[in-house]
Amino acid sequence: MTQNDTRPRTDALPRLHPLDNPARSSLTGPHAHFAESRGRVLRYPVDVSPWIALPDVPDARDWADLAALAGPGGPVALAALQAPPPPDWEIVFRGxxxxxxxxxxxxxxxxxxxxxxxxxVPEMLDLVARTRPGPFLPRTVELGTYLGIRRGGVLVAMAGERLHPPGWTEISGVCTDESVRGQGLASRLVLAVAHGIRERGETPFLHASASNTGAIRLYESLGFRLRRRTEFLSALVPAAFPSAHGT
Structure with a gap:
């Protein structure tokens, strides 16, 4: 926290379930070594993951600290917010x-x-560009185990681990090249990644777009169940945020 910040630390506040704010649970837990911080706001390095971790109930100073981290006009990726961004922040995506x-x-x-x-990573980024499973950056592979299947020496399917709240690991980056779809490769990789998570004594979880009903049906058929509905949001810091250069 910044000097003279008398707000309670978030670890002194009543806690939600770790999966209610999974990015924060990760960056204050097993992924703490990745955390970049200002005040009570945490984020992953920009080449690892786009996710920002605000306190469970952010206040005006938290938004100012986030603006300072991202910089004027900077993009931020948010999920599971308890309150919307300030009105002068531009929402560029909401899903x-x-x-x-x-x-x-x-x-x-x-x-x-x-x-x-x-x-x-070059092969993984190429597969992601063709299939668009969601954010995958040059260092995302450092977040956990990633598994792939090759055909003819070419990477055609992959899945891996992303957020890591204590006791839980998110399965993410699930994608299959169009040339091999319908062969069950995504299911096999999800089950294989889940196996590794279970072997560590942790529980797998995952996120999906609510509109991706095909993926949701697949995950439910594999034994996943809906825990909660959430919202993904991308926003831009105001170009002239008053606290962006403050201390």
């Missing part, structure tokens, strides 16, 4: 989402799935 958790997932390793790492 309904769902959060699903492992209820009876028949997790299993997959002999064709291979670990992916930093050397595989």
């Amino acid at each position: 309904a989402g769902v959060q699903l958790v492992d209820a009876a997932v028949d997790a299993a390793s997959d002999p064709e799935a291979v670990p992916l790492g930093p050397l595989d």
